Amino acid sequence: MNGFFDIPSDLQHSWSGLIGLHLREGLLPVAAGLLLALPLAQLCVRFRWLYPPVLGVTTVLYAVPSLAFFVVLIDYTGQTELTVMIPLAVYSLVVLIPAIVDGVRSVPEETLAAATAMGFGPVRRYLQVQLPIAAPAIVAGLRVATVSSISLVSVGALIGNQGALGNLLAAAQKYDRPELAVNSVLTTAVLAILCDAALVLLRILLTPWMPRGTGDRREPAVRRARPEPEGATR
Amino acid sequence: MIRIDSVTKRYPDGTVAVDRLSLDIPDRSITVLVGPSGCGKTTTLRMINRMVEPTEGTILLDGEDIRRQPVTALRRSMGYVIQNAGLFPHRTIVDNIATVPRMLGWGRRRARERAAELMERVGLDTSLAQRYPYQLSGGQQQRVGVARALAADPPVLLMDEPFSAVDPVVRKGLQDELLRIQEELGKTIVFVTHDIDEAVKLGTMVAVLRRGGRLAQYAPPAELLSAPADGFVEDFLGADRGIRRLSFFPSAALELTTDAVIPADAPAERIAASDARYLLVTDSDGRPLGWTEPGEPAAGGIRTDRLLPHGRPFVPGADSLRVALDCAVLSPTGWAVAVDDDGRVTGVVSQQTIAEAIRAAHAQGRTGKTEVAR
Numbered sequence: 001m002n003g004f005f006d007i008p009s010d011l012q013h014s015w016s017g018l019i020g021l022h023l024r025e026g027l028l029p030v031a032a033g034l035l036l037a038l039p040l041a042q043l044c045v046r047f048r049w050l051y052p053p054v055l056g057v058t059t060v061l062y063a064v065p066s067l068a069f070f071v072v073l074i075d076y077t078g079q080t081e082l083t084v085m086i087p088l089a090v091y092s093l094v095v096l097i098p099a100i101v102d103g104v105r106s107v108p109e110e111t112l113a114a115a116t117a118m119g120f121g122p123v124r125r126y127l128q129v130q131l132p133i134a135a136p137a138i139v140a141g142l143r144v145a146t147v148s149s150i151s152l153v154s155v156g157a158l159i160g161n162q163g164a165l166g167n168l169l170a171a172a173q174k175y176d177r178p179e180l181a182v183n184s185v186l187t188t189a190v191l192a193i194l195c196d197a198a199l200v201l202l203r204i205l206l207t208p209w210m211p212r213g214t215g216d217r218r219e220p221a222v223r224r225a226r227p228e229p230e231g232a233t234r
Numbered sequence: 235m236i237r238i239d240s241v242t243k244r245y246p247d248g249t250v251a252v253d254r255l256s257l258d259i260p261d262r263s264i265t266v267l268v269g270p271s272g273c274g275k276t277t278t279l280r281m282i283n284r285m286v287e288p289t290e291g292t293i294l295l296d297g298e299d300i301r302r303q304p305v306t307a308l309r310r311s312m313g314y315v316i317q318n319a320g321l322f323p324h325r326t327i328v329d330n331i332a333t334v335p336r337m338l339g340w341g342r343r344r345a346r347e348r349a350a351e352l353m354e355r356v357g358l359d360t361s362l363a364q365r366y367p368y369q370l371s372g373g374q375q376q377r378v379g380v381a382r383a384l385a386a387d388p389p390v391l392l393m394d395e396p397f398s399a400v401d402p403v404v405r406k407g408l409q410d411e412l413l414r415i416q417e418e419l420g421k422t423i424v425f426v427t428h429d430i431d432e433a434v435k436l437g438t439m440v441a442v443l444r445r446g447g448r449l450a451q452y453a454p455p456a457e458l459l460s461a462p463a464d465g466f467v468e469d470f471l472g473a474d475r476g477i478r479r480l481s482f483f484p485s486a487a488l489e490l491t492t493d494a495v496i497p498a499d500a501p502a503e504r505i506a507a508s509d510a511r512y513l514l515v516t517d518s519d520g521r522p523l524g525w526t527e528p529g530e531p532a533a534g535g536i537r538t539d540r541l542l543p544h545g546r547p548f549v550p551g552a553d554s555l556r557v558a559l560d561c562a563v564l565s566p567t568g569w570a571v572a573v574d575d576d577g578r579v580t581g582v583v584s585q586q587t588i589a590e591a592i593r594a595a596h597a598q599g600r601t602g603k604t605e606v607a608r
Contacts, residue, residue, distance in 0.1 A: 108318070108320065111323070112320075113285070113316055114319075114320030115322070116309075117314035118333055118337070119310035120337075121306055135324075209323055209324045209325070210368070211368045
């Protein structure tokens with residue numbers, strides 16, 4: 001394991017620097033995806049006919065390999081982080097939109113009727129009733145999107161040193177230093193696990209009102225809807 | 235007063251949920267809308283707080299069209315209780331109850347104090363204040379629902395099958411509680427149910443609706459039971475409406491006899507001297523022990539361990555003729571035992587005597603002098 005943390009200088013970052021870069025390239029797209037998914041999902045809840053086409057479009061976009069995205073984007077955004085993050089943000093929609101729609105729809109009919117009858121306007125009702133009750137489902141979606149995004153960042157290596165920890169994989173080949181590949185895989189995995197744990201903690205903090213022991217109740221539905229992770233092929 | 239004036243609700247697909255309905259809902263009383271599913275009762279209720287807009291007709295609240303004020307203001311002035319309570323699962327009990335006061339701009343502290351006060355009023359332990367809805371039973375959740383509706387002290391309370399989803403014992407408790415609260419607060423309550431027994435028990439006025447949203451009959455419950463408007467109402471009231479109607483006649487006027495009541499330590503001669511078929515034996519405090527036959531007591535007095543059970547007694551001042559008749563029917567001897575508030579025997583009464591009282595009450599009812607005892 002000699003030189004495990006000895007990062008080749010052409011990567012222009014230390015190990016911890018790569019971690020910071022990786023987190024930024026992995027998490028910013030999920031945050032952007034969430035910002036985009038919230039209004040889209042609300043439209044899908046409001047206009048039911050909109051949901052199937054939106055779902056269809058996000059699924060098709062998810063099926064587009066990231067390499068194809070890069071080819072198109074590189075003309076506009078160049079060999080930058082942004083070129084990596086845009087596809088990742090698009091991919092996250094396929095998980096986040098259904099998670100939010102299902103979560104908002106899972107609010108009991110009586111609860112909604114009661115809110116309306118008590119004089120909640122549509123905006124107040126959305127912010128104070130529907131969204132908080134959908135929080136567990138949304139966090140469940142975020143967990144899947146985050147872990148998947150963190151693993152996908154590595155493909156950025158394909159457009160030249162924009163894959164953060166993924167760049168170590170390329171370096172391992174180039175310099176014949178397999179320990180760098182091990183470093184890359186392990187560090188990425190640990191990052192994914194830590195981010196997932198942080199989101200679980202967030203869910204627990206957000207939902208003291210959920211019956212204990214059933215906190216993961218909503219997740220299987222989301223998991224079923226989730227496309228298989230296919231980071232390796234991108 | 236809420237005046238529903240020839241209101242019709244027609245949906246785009248042509249379905250008519252409510253058909254030219256007119257109702258005057260009196261202040262400070264419980265008006266029940268009852269009928270089979272699809273009779274438009276919930277639609278009617280939801281038109282009062284504009285969750286559903288009528289296609290035709292108007293609804294007036296104290297003489298003013300309800301469309302003349304902002305819809306949220308209208309709704310905040312009407313408490314709403316729904317089946318399964320519809321509590322906010324993500325808010326504590328106290329915050330659930332304080333919802334409308336907070337929206338009306340009350341301070342947090344004042345709203346919480348009000349919530350605590352209401353918890354007591356609806357019979358909830360204030361130690362539940364910081365719990366979440368999932369930690370409460372169905373009956374407790376429904377009480378929270380009632381407290382939440384009452385929080386801003388609205389003059390009107392709309393209740394949509396509020397007690398349908400709880401078991402019969404809990405439901406009876408909630409109904410009694412509602413009647414008690416209503417006695418204290420005197421709200422204008424519109425109550426929707428499909429359960430005619432609930433309608434008769436709670437309603438000052440009962441509107442029976444038929445499928446297609448037409449009014450079949452609008453009358454006080456006693457009148458509904460004695461004079462159903464047509465076959466539909468009669469069917470809807472069920473086969474035992476005659477018995478149920480007895481709930482509206484007091485048992486106070488029943489003629490009680492004390493000839494057949496003897497203390498357990500009565501001398502043998504007195505027992506032998508009685509010409510009653512059965513004797514009711516009481517303890518030294520006058521409480522009933524059970525029935526015996528005059529021939530039965532052996533030498534040495536009455537054997538209190540060999541008595542026939544006396545069954546449930548009734549209280550003439552408080553119970554109706556229905557309860558008295560029920561006690562007589564259930565009694566092994568056919569005689570009902572009357573007691574005072576302390577449970578001391580005041581006399582016994584036979585099924586025949588009760589039957590005569592029923593005939594007399596009916597005769598009186600026909601001349602329009604029905605006395606409601608509940």
